Amino acid sequence: MTDAEEQPAAEGLAGALEDLGVASPALTRREFLYYLWASSMAVFLVGAGGVTIWFALPRFREGEFGGVFIIPVEEIPAPDADPKEFAEGRFWLVNVGEEILNDPRQPDNYELNSGVRILYKVCVHLGCLYKWVPVNDRFECPCHGSKYLKSNARIDGPARRNLDQFLMQVLDAAGNVLDQTEATWSGNREGTSLPIPPGAVALRIDTGQRLLGAPNTKPGGGT
Amino acid sequence: MRIPRPKILSLPFLDDIEEKGVVKASTDLADDVVTRVTSGLNISDVRSVLRGDVPARPNPRLTPHAEGFWLHMKPSYYNNLMDGLYPTFRLGWLATFFFAWETLTGLYLMVFYTPSPLVAYENMLNILSNVPFGRWMRDTHKLGGELMVLVVAFHMLRTYVTGSYKRPRQFTWATGGLLLILTLLVSFFGYLLPWDQLSLWAVTIGASTAEATPFVGREADLLMRGGPEIGANGLLRAYLIHVLLLPIMLVILLGVHYYKVILHGHSLPPEAEDAGVDTARKVPMNVRTYFMPKILTRELVYVAGLTLLLLGASAFTFGYHAPLEPHADPLVTPLHTTSPWYFLWIQGLMKLGDKFIFGALIPFGLVFGTLVVWPYIEVGRNRRYGARRIGLSIAAGSLVLAAVLTYMGTPWFAVATSPDQEAVAVLLPQTKPGPLRLADWEDIPYGTFVASEWATAPTRTTSKLLKMFDDALERGRDNPIYGDVEGFMIVEDWQTDLKKITLRVVWANPETGEPSEFSEVFYFHRNSDYGQGE
Numbered sequence: 001m002t003d004a005e006e007q008p009a010a011e012g013l014a015g016a017l018e019d020l021g022v023a024s025p026a027l028t029r030r031e032f033l034y035y036l037w038a039s040s041m042a043v044f045l046v047g048a049g050g051v052t053i054w055f056a057l058p059r060f061r062e063g064e065f066g067g068v069f070i071i072p073v074e075e076i077p078a079p080d081a082d083p084k085e086f087a088e089g090r091f092w093l094v095n096v097g098e099e100i101l102n103d104p105r106q107p108d109n110y111e112l113n114s115g116v117r118i119l120y121k122v123c124v125h126l127g128c129l130y131k132w133v134p135v136n137d138r139f140e141c142p143c144h145g146s147k148y149l150k151s152n153a154r155i156d157g158p159a160r161r162n163l164d165q166f167l168m169q170v171l172d173a174a175g176n177v178l179d180q181t182e183a184t185w186s187g188n189r190e191g192t193s194l195p196i197p198p199g200a201v202a203l204r205i206d207t208g209q210r211l212l213g214a215p216n217t218k219p220g221g222g223t
Numbered sequence: 224m225r226i227p228r229p230k231i232l233s234l235p236f237l238d239d240i241e242e243k244g245v246v247k248a249s250t251d252l253a254d255d256v257v258t259r260v261t262s263g264l265n266i267s268d269v270r271s272v273l274r275g276d277v278p279a280r281p282n283p284r285l286t287p288h289a290e291g292f293w294l295h296m297k298p299s300y301y302n303n304l305m306d307g308l309y310p311t312f313r314l315g316w317l318a319t320f321f322f323a324w325e326t327l328t329g330l331y332l333m334v335f336y337t338p339s340p341l342v343a344y345e346n347m348l349n350i351l352s353n354v355p356f357g358r359w360m361r362d363t364h365k366l367g368g369e370l371m372v373l374v375v376a377f378h379m380l381r382t383y384v385t386g387s388y389k390r391p392r393q394f395t396w397a398t399g400g401l402l403l404i405l406t407l408l409v410s411f412f413g414y415l416l417p418w419d420q421l422s423l424w425a426v427t428i429g430a431s432t433a434e435a436t437p438f439v440g441r442e443a444d445l446l447m448r449g450g451p452e453i454g455a456n457g458l459l460r461a462y463l464i465h466v467l468l469l470p471i472m473l474v475i476l477l478g479v480h481y482y483k484v485i486l487h488g489h490s491l492p493p494e495a496e497d498a499g500v501d502t503a504r505k506v507p508m509n510v511r512t513y514f515m516p517k518i519l520t521r522e523l524v525y526v527a528g529l530t531l532l533l534l535g536a537s538a539f540t541f542g543y544h545a546p547l548e549p550h551a552d553p554l555v556t557p558l559h560t561t562s563p564w565y566f567l568w569i570q571g572l573m574k575l576g577d578k579f580i581f582g583a584l585i586p587f588g589l590v591f592g593t594l595v596v597w598p599y600i601e602v603g604r605n606r607r608y609g610a611r612r613i614g615l616s617i618a619a620g621s622l623v624l625a626a627v628l629t630y631m632g633t634p635w636f637a638v639a640t641s642p643d644q645e646a647v648a649v650l651l652p653q654t655k656p657g658p659l660r661l662a663d664w665e666d667i668p669y670g671t672f673v674a675s676e677w678a679t680a681p682t683r684t685t686s687k688l689l690k691m692f693d694d695a696l697e698r699g700r701d702n703p704i705y706g707d708v709e710g711f712m713i714v715e716d717w718q719t720d721l722k723k724i725t726l727r728v729v730w731a732n733p734e735t736g737e738p739s740e741f742s743e744v745f746y747f748h749r750n751s752d753y754g755q756g757e
Contacts (some may be wrong), residue, residue: 053446056446057442057445058445058446058447058448058450058451058456059448060451063576073526078263080382087554102521123580125430125431125573125583126427126428126431126432126573126578127427127428127430128428128556128560129555130556130558131556133640133641134641134739134741135641135642135643135644135704135739135741136640136641137459140272140638140640141556141638142556142558142559142560142638142639142640143424143428143555143560143570143573143574143639144574144637145574145636145637157574157637158573158574158575158576158577158581160576160577160578187603195397217419217576217577
C-alpha cells in the first residue's frame with residue numbers, strides 16, 4: 001500500500017473519524033443536500049411533536065378551580081379541638097391552641113403561633129385525601145401513609161413537605177379586613193395562624209391561593 | 224372441426240367444464256382455492272399434513288412460511304429440543320394469544336361502554352346485570368389482562384433464566400422488555416375505565432407522580448389528567464390510550480419481536496450447545512421438527528385448552544369476579560385503597576419517600592430501564608448457569624425484593640389506621656362490598672347486638688358478623704388507649720325494605736374514664752346488590 005506509506009495515519013479525532021468513514025471521501029453536493037433535507041425534516045418533526053403536545057394540553061382558565069368561602073366565626077372549632085372539614089372548599093379548619101403548640105411530636109423547624117389555620121385537604125405526596133383520625137390525633141393518608149399533625153407538620157410517611165395552606169382573612173361586621181394570613185419567612189413560606197380578635201364575624205378563605213408547605217423530610221418530621 | 228364460441232364473457236371455469244367435465248373442473252377449482260388460502264398447500268398436501276405423513280422433498284409445507292403473511296411470522300422448523308413445553312413453555316405464544324383474547328373481549332365490552340364519568344359506572348352495572356354474557360365478558364377480560372401480565376412476566380423470567388437474552392438476541396430481549404412495560408401500561412389505563420374509586424384514585428396517584436417530574440411535571444400531569452381536575456377529559460384520554468394508542472404500539476413492537484425470533488431462531492436449552500456459542504439458526508436435517516403439523520397442532524391445542532379454561536374459570540369456578548369498587552368519589556379517598564397486585568411493588572416503593580425518586584425514577588428509570596438494556600450490560604456469552612452466578616443472583620434478589628415491596632404495597636404496611644376504624648372497615652370495607660353489605664338481608668334482625676356476645680346472637684349471619692367485628696376489636700384491646708373497648712351493631716327499621724345499621728365502637732380513656740366512640744352508618748336495602756350484578 002503505497003498510500004499508507006506516504007500518508008501516515010491521522011491520529012486523535014481525525015483518525016477516529018477516518019476509521020468510521022466519516023471524514024473521507026469528501027462530501028459531495030448530493031450527499032450534502034441529503035443532510036440538509038434530513039435535518040430540515042428532523043426540525044419539522046420536532047416542531048410537529050411540540051405542536052402535538054401543545055394540542056393535547058387541556059384548555060382552562062388559571063384559577064378557575066378555586067373559590068372564595070365565607071365562614072362565620074361560630075363555626076370555628078374550639079382551640080385544640082378536632083379539626084373541622086369543609087368538603088366543598090376542600091380544606092380543614094384548625095384552631096391551634098396551647099396543646100398543639102406544645103405537642104412533643106411537633107418538629108421545631110417551623111414557626112407556629114396560636115390561631116386559626118386553613119389546611120388544603122389534599123395530601124402533598126400524591127394527591128389523595130388524608131383524613132382525621134382522632135384516636136391517633138393526627139391526619140393520615142390512606143394511599144401511602146403520610147401522617148400530619150393538626151398544625152400541618154408532616155411527622156411520618158413519604159410526603160416531603162408540610163401540608164399546604166390557603167390564604168385567609170378575618171372580617172368584621174362591616175366587611176373590613178382585621179387580619180390576614182402572612183407568609184412566614186424564616187427559611188420557609190408557610191402561612192401564619194390567625195388569632196380571632198374581638199369584633200370578628202367571619203373568615204374569608206380564598207382557595208385559589210395556596211401556600212406550599214415547608215420542606216420536611218426527616219423521619220419523625222423536620223428538615 | 225369445432226368452431227370456437229364467440230366470447231362475450233370470459234369465464235375460465237366454464238371453459239374448464241367444457242374441457243374436463245363438471246367433476247374434474249370443480250375439484251381442480253377447489254384445489255386451486257385451497258392452495259391460494261393456505262399460500263401453497265393443495266388438498267393432498269393438506270391431507271398429508273393432517274395424516275402426519277413424511278413430507279415430500281422438496282417439502283411443500285415450507286411454502287406457506289415463505290409466501291403467506293401469517294406463517295412468515297413463524298419459523299418453518301424447530302430443533303427437536305424445542306418442540307415440547309420445555310424450555311419455552313410456549314409463554315411467548317401464550318402472551319400473543321392473550322393479546323388477541325383481550326382485543327376480542329375488549330371489543331365486546333366497548334359496545335356497551337361510553338367513556339364519560341356520567342355514565343361509565345352505570346355502563347358497568349348494565350354490563351353486569353343486563354347484557355347477555357356481559358359479566359362473563361368483563362370477568363374474562365379482567366382475568367385475561369391479569370394473566371397476560373403474569374405470562375409476559377414469566378416469559379421474561381424464563382428467557383432470563385436460560386440466558387436466551389444473550390448475544391445475538393439482545394434486541395429481541397429489549398423489545399420484549401418494552402412489551403412488558405406496554406402490557407403493564409395498558410392494564411393501568413384499563414382499570415381507570417369503570418370510573419369506580421380505584422379508577423379515580425389510581426389516575427390521581429399516576430398523574431401526581433407525573434407531576435413530580437422535574438421541569439416538565441406540570442405539563443405531564445395536565446396531559447394525563449386532561450385538566451386541573453380529573454374528569455371527562457381524563458377518562459376519555461385513558462380510554463383512547465387503552466383501546467387505541469397502546470394496542471397499536473403493542474402490535475408494532477410485537478411484529479419487531481416476532482421478526483427477531485425468526486431471524487435468530489429459538490435459543491436452545493443452555494446445556495444443549497457448547498458454552499458461548501449459538502447454534503440455533505443452523506438446525507441439522509436430522510433434528511428438525513417442522514412447524515406443520517406438530518408445532519401448529521400443539522399451539523392450537525394449547526390455545527384451545529386455555530380458551531376453555533379461561534371461559535370456564537371466569538364462568539363457573541373459584542367465584543372469581545372482576546372487582547368493581549364503589550362509584551368514583553372525589554371527596555373521599557377510600558381506606559385500604561390498593562393498586563392491582565402487579566403494581567403493589569410500586570405502591571410499596573412510593574411509601575418510602577420522595578415521589579419522584581420512588582414513584583418514577585426507581586420503578587421506571589432504574590427497574591424498567593435496566594431491564595430493557597440488561598443484555599447490553601451483562602455481555603458474557605456463556606449461557607451455562609454456573610457461569611452466570613452474579614446475573615442469576617441479581618435476578619433472584621430482585622424477585623425477593625419485589626415480593627417484599629409487594630407486601631409493603633398492601634394495606635398492612637404503613638397505612639393501617641386506628642383499630643376502631645379498622646374494625647368497622649372489616650365489616651364495611653370502603654373498596655369492596657364486604658361481609659355486611661353482601662349478607663342476607665332477612666338474616667339480620669332488628670335490635671342492638673354486642674360484638675363480644677357474638678355466641679348468643681339470634682341468627683347465624685349476625686353471629687358470624689359480630690365475631691368478625693369482635694376479632695378485629697381484639698387487636699385494639701392491646702392498645703393502652705382503649706379501656707373497655709366494645710363494638711355494637713344497632714339495626715333499626717328505617718323504611719320499607721331498608722334497615723339502618725350503625726356500627727359503633729365505644730371505649731373509655733383508661734386514665735380519665737372519658738368515653739370516646741367511632742361509628743359508621745350503613746343503609747341496608749333488601750334488593751341492592753351493591754354493584755355486584757347478582
